[in-house]
Amino acid sequence: MKDLRELVVQYLEEQKLMQLCTVGQGGQPWACNVWQASDADLNIYFFSAVNRRHSLEIENDARVAGALALPHKPSDKYARGLQFEGIVKKLVDPEEVKAAH
Secondary structure, three states, X not given: OOOHHHHHHHHHXXXXXXXXXXXXXXXXXXXXXXXXXXXXXXOEEEEOOOOOHHHHHHHHOOEEEEEEOOOOXXXXXXOOOEEEEEEOOOOOOHHHHHHHO
């Protein structure tokens, strides 16, 4: 079996569409699809308009969860997926934004 880090890197390189979950008013969850990229430290970046529901919710509560899934069939020996939870930090430095792209 491949090293876990190697599998995570492979997932992040292959699957660019990510499901992102945010926390809304009263703790109501919200899920959406966003494009993602990552860096060598396994930081995950997503790209979205600042006026979208999930972006507005992150302004009030930076806690998120997310998932990426590569295509597989129910008959495959292993189901593959990557799930995570964390804190969002908005990139404002033009160099950081450029690096994320």
